[in-house]
Amino acid sequence: MGKKSRVKHRSQQETATPGEVGPRQPCPCGSGRRYKACHGSADGPAPAYVARPFAGLADEADVIAMREMVPAATAPVRLRDGVTDADRAVVLCSLLPGAAPGLVRQDGTIWLGLQVQHAFGDPSRELAAVLEKALAAEPGDVVGLTAAPAEGPRLQDLLTDDPLEVTVHRGFDFWVADVDDPTGAIASSLEAANAAAHPAARLTSVDAAYWTDVSTKEHLRWVMPHDDEEQLLSALARLHAAGKDSLVEGSRLVGMFRTNGVLVPVWDLPLGTGAEVLEEPAAAFRKHLDAALADDSPLSTEERSARSGLANRQLTIR
Template sequence: MGKKSRTRPEHRTDPSERTGTAGEVGPRQPCPCGSGRRFKACHGSVDGPPPLFVSRPFEGLPGETDVIALREFVPSATAPLTLRDGDRTVVLCSLLPMAAPALVRQDGTIWLGLQVQHGFGDPSRDLAAVLEKALAADAGEVVGLTDPPGEGPRLQDLLAEQPLEVSVHDGFDWWVADVDDPTGSVHASLEAANAAANPSARLQSVQAAYWTRMGSKEHLRWVMPHDEDQLLTALARLHAAGKDDLVEGSRFVGMFRAHGLLAPVWDLPVGTGAEVLEEPAVRFAADLEAALADGSALSTQERSARNGLANRQLTIR
């Protein structure tokens, strides 16, 4: 039997990729809208284009980094919100009972949940749509979305530009703090939720840095507002200089990407707690700012460190 030819066959265009007339887009070609999807999966779909994905949905929102932390890894926390228009009391909550998007309390207070299952492409628009529905709902109602919210304001458009004051809670007893529960049945239902809530604390000396204990391990997770490329370069400089540890025995293990920002993560020795991290966090923040301001070329060691850090990223949103 003769050997198979090693000459590559002439490329032939799949008929589905051909265009019939000048300017026509084939179903397997990139969609002209710039989404990066094939035309047949975007504007050429019979169901219409999928929801527009916003890579950094909370940009410009006061407390953006804390909002991301509460949405992604802080089990139990709240923060009061101030509306641009109106005087309704609104509280931003990490998680609500049954992962409800919003609850209208009997006194008219609105609890707005961050850890929800909406997947319509822009969490900020989703939250704004839920908030608008809650503002029009009756006391006692649970509010959410079943369909894409469509065009409309985003959370940045509805809230006043005021700092976010976050309170981290031990468990979820605040869910029922004002509920009359003579039999104890409501509080008993909290036991499972409380058992699943890892102890957490927000550092007071820096923005959006949260200590937690998960089983026998402790971690610090710190959502940072900087441009990703610039932050990676600065972290590489600190790593190469041996300045990326917080306390003795701690270890910078990588970072995750959520809603357009990076959150570096440190493993901590058991028993560290949150309080002793305050001063080291301030020192690290100062070193990071100096590294961010350094415009010199990276050394060979720093380039190697940067490549290593880039391989230790996990995108969760």
């Protein structure tokens, strides 16, 4: 009886009048959220979700890798002419002390942390807002966001199109490279971060491919920002069916995940492989993949089966 009453009450509260959008129906703005959680919310519309936030950035794939899967890495960037204080030194960092979004160093250099989940819908806009706040902050200030940023530039609007020079670090000692004897909270944070960081390396023969050792196994994770995801999936399937997707003996393309709007194929590697021996086979695989991407012939039965298997082993990470 009580359950029926609750159902009846909810029905009375959430049923829309003709011509209106029901609270539990998709919001007509196209966000994918229910109306009551978006434009029907008392707090106003939820932030718009941007599926591929870093599209258009120079080396988009490396930015994604630093944000999603590389423990400790840095890459200096330059501000566009016309940006306030455009000559300031800015460094993209995978992770900052305390997971801070931004930090102004004593010499004025701005460190911008990529591994920060503000969850306001557009990581590029969020990072740009942090960068703008840091440009106006004082040396030693930690900068972050407490609310969704207002309309404004995105990271693509603030940075030049120069290729990134990514440095992968063994740990986070770069945090205190200019500190003689770190103590207290800084030392504790550094010790904890170093203990959690798995060894990683960026391959030099191809773009945005990163080896890592997670103790129980090794992986190669390769960010592939192809505009046509279906075409990329078909090309990978062609190589899988032809037996051309193994990098070294004992390696295996085990699947892929999707993050920031792009696909990241993942290989399992035998323990002890390391990054260096992957350089030549990765370059060869890149050539095979380019040829497969250019092949527009229909997939064979075996290739369709391989494609289905790869598609079923996808995981989407927002």
